[in-house]
Amino acid sequence: MQDDRDGLTEERTEYLEGLVGRARVAAAVFTQYTQSDVDRIVKPMVVAGLENAQRLARLAVEETRLGLLEDKAIKNMVATEFVYNYVKDKRTVGVIREYPEKNLAEVAEPIGVILSLLPITNPTSTALFKCIMAVKTRNAMIFSAHPRAARCSYEAARVMAETAVAHGAPEGFVTWVDEPTIVDTQWLMHHPAVRLIDATGGPAMVQAAYSSGKPALGVGAGNTPVYLEASADIDMAVVDIITSKTFDNGTICASEQTVVIDDEVYDTVLERFRELGCHLCSPAEVELLSHTVIDPASGMMHPRAVGQRAVDIARVVGMQVAPGTKLLVAPVAGVGREHPLSAEKLFPVLAVMRARSTQAALKLCHDVISYGGTGHTAVVFSEDDEIIAAFGETINAGRIIVNSPGSVGALGGVYNDMVPTFSFGCGTGGGNSTIDNVNVYHYLNVKRVARRTQAHMWFRVPNQVYFNLNAVENLRELPSSATVIVSNPQLEKLGMVDTIRRHLPPETHVHVLTIPDREPTRDIIRSGVQTLRAFKADQIVALGGGSVIDAAKIMKLLYESPEADLDELSAPFLDLRKRVVEYPSEAQRAVRSRLVAISTTSGTGTEVTPFAVMLDDDGRRKITLADYSLAPDVAIVDPQFVIGLPPAITADTGVDCLTHALEAGVSIFASPYTDSLALQAVRLVFRYLPVAFEHPDHLEARSQMHNAACIAGIAFSNASVGVNHALAHAFGARFGVSHGRANALMLPHVIAYNASVPAKFMPSPNSRAYVAHKKYALTADLLGLGGETVEGKVEALLGAVRSLLDRLKIPRSIAELGIDEGEFREAMPELVKAAFDDPSWRSNPRMPLLAELEELLWSAWRGREQAEAVAVSTEGAD
Amino acid sequence: MTNTLLFRVDPDDLPGALDEARAAFERSPDAEVMLDLAALRRIDTAGVVALAELARAAAGRSVRLRARGVNVAVYKVLRLAGAADGIAFATD
Numbered sequence: 001m002q003d004d005r006d007g008l009t010e011e012r013t014e015y016l017e018g019l020v021g022r023a024r025v026a027a028a029v030f031t032q033y034t035q036s037d038v039d040r041i042v043k044p045m046v047v048a049g050l051e052n053a054q055r056l057a058r059l060a061v062e063e064t065r066l067g068l069l070e071d072k073a074i075k076n077m078v079a080t081e082f083v084y085n086y087v088k089d090k091r092t093v094g095v096i097r098e099y100p101e102k103n104l105a106e107v108a109e110p111i112g113v114i115l116s117l118l119p120i121t122n123p124t125s126t127a128l129f130k131c132i133m134a135v136k137t138r139n140a141m142i143f144s145a146h147p148r149a150a151r152c153s154y155e156a157a158r159v160m161a162e163t164a165v166a167h168g169a170p171e172g173f174v175t176w177v178d179e180p181t182i183v184d185t186q187w188l189m190h191h192p193a194v195r196l197i198d199a200t201g202g203p204a205m206v207q208a209a210y211s212s213g214k215p216a217l218g219v220g221a222g223n224t225p226v227y228l229e230a231s232a233d234i235d236m237a238v239v240d241i242i243t244s245k246t247f248d249n250g251t252i253c254a255s256e257q258t259v260v261i262d263d264e265v266y267d268t269v270l271e272r273f274r275e276l277g278c279h280l281c282s283p284a285e286v287e288l289l290s291h292t293v294i295d296p297a298s299g300m301m302h303p304r305a306v307g308q309r310a311v312d313i314a315r316v317v318g319m320q321v322a323p324g325t326k327l328l329v330a331p332v333a334g335v336g337r338e339h340p341l342s343a344e345k346l347f348p349v350l351a352v353m354r355a356r357s358t359q360a361a362l363k364l365c366h367d368v369i370s371y372g373g374t375g376h377t378a379v380v381f382s383e384d385d386e387i388i389a390a391f392g393e394t395i396n397a398g399r400i401i402v403n404s405p406g407s408v409g410a411l412g413g414v415y416n417d418m419v420p421t422f423s424f425g426c427g428t429g430g431g432n433s434t435i436d437n438v439n440v441y442h443y444l445n446v447k448r449v450a451r452r453t454q455a456h457m458w459f460r461v462p463n464q465v466y467f468n469l470n471a472v473e474n475l476r477e478l479p480s481s482a483t484v485i486v487s488n489p490q491l492e493k494l495g496m497v498d499t500i501r502r503h504l505p506p507e508t509h510v511h512v513l514t515i516p517d518r519e520p521t522r523d524i525i526r527s528g529v530q531t532l533r534a535f536k537a538d539q540i541v542a543l544g545g546g547s548v549i550d551a552a553k554i555m556k557l558l559y560e561s562p563e564a565d566l567d568e569l570s571a572p573f574l575d576l577r578k579r580v581v582e583y584p585s586e587a588q589r590a591v592r593s594r595l596v597a598i599s600t601t602s603g604t605g606t607e608v609t610p611f612a613v614m615l616d617d618d619g620r621r622k623i624t625l626a627d628y629s630l631a632p633d634v635a636i637v638d639p640q641f642v643i644g645l646p647p648a649i650t651a652d653t654g655v656d657c658l659t660h661a662l663e664a665g666v667s668i669f670a671s672p673y674t675d676s677l678a679l680q681a682v683r684l685v686f687r688y689l690p691v692a693f694e695h696p697d698h699l700e701a702r703s704q705m706h707n708a709a710c711i712a713g714i715a716f717s718n719a720s721v722g723v724n725h726a727l728a729h730a731f732g733a734r735f736g737v738s739h740g741r742a743n744a745l746m747l748p749h750v751i752a753y754n755a756s757v758p759a760k761f762m763p764s765p766n767s768r769a770y771v772a773h774k775k776y777a778l779t780a781d782l783l784g785l786g787g788e789t790v791e792g793k794v795e796a797l798l799g800a801v802r803s804l805l806d807r808l809k810i811p812r813s814i815a816e817l818g819i820d821e822g823e824f825r826e827a828m829p830e831l832v833k834a835a836f837d838d839p840s841w842r843s844n845p846r847m848p849l850l851a852e853l854e855e856l857l858w859s860a861w862r863g864r865e866q867a868e869a870v871a872v873s874t875e876g877a878d
Numbered sequence: 879m880t881n882t883l884l885f886r887v888d889p890d891d892l893p894g895a896l897d898e899a900r901a902a903f904e905r906s907p908d909a910e911v912m913l914d915l916a917a918l919r920r921i922d923t924a925g926v927v928a929l930a931e932l933a934r935a936a937a938g939r940s941v942r943l944r945a946r947g948v949n950v951a952v953y954k955v956l957r958l959a960g961a962a963d964g965i966a967f968a969t970d
Contacts (some may be wrong), residue, residue, distance in 0.1 A: 026958045031951070
């Protein structure tokens with residue numbers, strides 16, 4: 001009964017369903033097979049193929065009337081023996097590849113049921129090849145052969161299937177469609193159980209496969225250009241071309257089609273063809289062939305010429321050639337429909353062209369392959385590596401064969417080390433999903449098992465740090481011919497600049513550059529760079545707080561690398577190790593200079609950090625630069641420069657130091673190396689900051705606080721900071737609040753925020769669990785704050801921080817600073833954006849949502865709770 | 879109360895066991911048939927076909943066909959082959 005829906009009768013549909021059903025069961029059963037199971041089956045299949053190579057070749061020639069028996073027998077042997085040689089040691093089951101250094105493994109998953117279309121030109125060899133591929137990859141195959149090659153194709157499949165089943169393959173893993181029609185094939189292509197279509201055949205079949213909506217492997221038509229360049233070994237080239245073009249009477253789609261010959265060797269090459277038994281066509285003969293072996297209506301090769309011998313073609317079209325003529329060589333003047341013999345010809349007719357230069361030859365070869373053969377194969381004969389390279393880069397072919405026969409070369413494994421195949425992918429140029437020689441890996445889904453990897457960490461320590469009272473004397477040991485001291489007017493007035501001068505080597509020329517004591521702007525930086533250039537400074541001594549030292553860092557960067565672009569270098573990044581921007585390397589610097597940083601606050605720690613902060617041109621946004629090349633070469637941590645620091649500055653900068661330590665402690669980049677430093681800095685701050693605040697001239701307190709700032713600086717240079725800094729930068733820049741004070745206003749709110757269960761965790765391969773609250777608890781333990789539970793200890797730490805801030809007379813809230821609430825509210829979107837754009841939060845243990853950033857700012861606006869006095873134990877802080 | 883007929887499948891004679899199961903539910907149409915496949919490490923095409931036929935027969939007679947002790951490799955084969963339809967697998 002006719003089923004009008006798809007043109008198949010009920011019986012036919014039932015028959016095809018049966019094929020699919022058997023294949024589906026076999027494919028399912030195959031999934032249980034191990035690597036040794038399949039390898040045990042493949043080998044006897046290969047032997048059976050070899051034993052039947054000649055018989056199958058005879059069947060193929062008899063049925064298709066194409067090609068040469070002897071060459072078809074060789075193809076059958078290549079399809080078995082050579083393919084086996086490639087696949088025998090290949091892992092195709094279970095774990096197929098492992099990358100232990102990447103904690104990665106690749107695991108094979110079979111495809112299932114593959115509908116495999118077979119060509120008329122290579123019917124038996126393709127069937128043999130695909131059966132071996134199927135077993136090796138544990139797939140089931142349904143063959144649909146070309147109607148004019150069905151008997152020989154299926155006989156090859158039967159030999160393979162019977163041998164395989166006899167050695168343990170599941171019954172039904174290979175089936176075929178008897179008397180296949182286009183309608184059958186279309187129906188199978190759309191069957192849900194068919195998981196892949198492997199279409200080795202003509203363009204129409206391949207097009208149908210890709211139109212089916214199923215994953216498909218196709219092949220494309222070839223139109224192989226050959227560039228026979230002047231330096232080539234002409235004898236070898238001509239023999240290779242004849243060997244290839246006559247192989248199986250030219251039926252392999254990779255065989256040579258048009259040979260483009262350099263002018264200076266053109267006549268010699270043609271003479272060699274003639275000597276070796278080829279007929280050189282006269283213009284009249286070219287014209288005759290153009291209208292006989294090429295169909296004038298379509299411009300494509302006439303099917304009746306495919307796979308016929310040269311002498312037979314000559315006889316049929318009415319040409320006189322010598323007996324035993326191997327090839328008909330036809331000079332053509334161009335490429336395209338006006339030159340019919342420039343099309344693909346799967347028979348022993350070879351077009352030749354003359355090229356006046358390499359450039360001309362490459363263009364002609366490009367034109368040939370573009371005329372119906374894009375992505376397939378191209379050949380070059382040359383001894384010039386540059387020309388071979390140029391050919392490879394110019395010509396769009398999946399197989400660029402060098403100094404070898406095209407057809408046999410493209411098969412792979414014979415003349416070269418390409419993967420052996422009987423299916424040539426032609427890439428997107430040929431409308432295919434692959435440009436590879438189709439092989440076992442195209443018959444697999446390769447899964448990846450990716451184990452967690454730890455990101456590599458580092459711990460960088462400053463080059464040189466001199467500390468304790470009078471450490472500045474070490475300046476004398478640093479030779480310099482021209483030193484620029486960068487400082488601010490207040491410090492110069494206090495005589496600190498003179499202190500520096502006194503300790504520089506006597507022969508050093510010294511210039512002093514004073515800049516305002518606030519975050520530097522571009523103008524300040526530019527002016528500083530000009531000064532450095534004018535004095536040809538080989539040393540910069542930055543004496544000041546964070547702003548002065550940061551300014552000096554950026555001045556040094558631009559002084560040494562004038563082409564550096566600050567906008568580019570301050571581009572956002574997620575991971576310092578992977579970021580796009582590269583800072584100038586040492587080798588790229590035009591000038592070298594030494595940066596000595598002497599901090600006059602305790603402090604930002606910037607004397608040892610790789611960070612520098614400046615203000616954007618509008619003065620409302622802070623820009624952070626981050627690179628280890630920014631870290632000063634020498635840090636001098638000398639408490640004489642902080643004795644007598646006013647209480648407010650002592651408090652603000654001291655809390656900045658505490659914030660660095662606490663944030664480094666809970667950062668996702670924290671490590672045992674940074675934790676030890678962070679914790680020690682916290683101890684020192686709690687012990688000595690109140691003393692330094694209340695007794696500005698207390699040398700011991702100043703010295704220890706100065707050390708604490710440097711130690712915290714080393715900690716956060718490696719572990720970075722967090723959301724506290726992002727928020728402080730945002731509202732500090734907008735409302736002109738000093739950095740330390742801004743940090744202080746945020747600190748208790750951020751501790752509470754980080755210690756609570758996050759709405760969103762920060763993705764971090766190095767963090768095994770959320771531990772911020774535990775680290776705060778550990779800090780509380782080290783400070784002797786008490787508490788029975790983690791929550792209790794966090795509360796104790798919060799209490800200690802509030803108590804410290806109160807003791808330092810830090811305002812309780814942003815509101816207390818006198819900022820108008822309306823203005824604060826209006827600025828909120830800008831503040832949240834600035835905070836989120838700030839890279840500081842990227843190392844925060846808790847990923848801040850925009851709404852959370854806003855809430856934190858409002859919390860700080862409203863202010864911290866009143867604190868009770870808290871006794872902090874700082875044993876071990878000395 | 880449902881009468882559950884339990885059949886422990888011998889991997890060396892899967893078709894035989896399935897025939898027995900089929901005969902049993904044809905005798906007791908209200909029963910539920912439980913196949914214990916714990917001993918079955920691997921299944922071939924004949925086994926898959928036989929199970930699929932049993933499942934179809936059970937469905938035709940409204941007999942509930944269940945299976946327990948199925949290892950994941952065999953389970954995967956049955957699912958991929960479309961032979962698991964009509965079989966309720968115990969979560970073990």
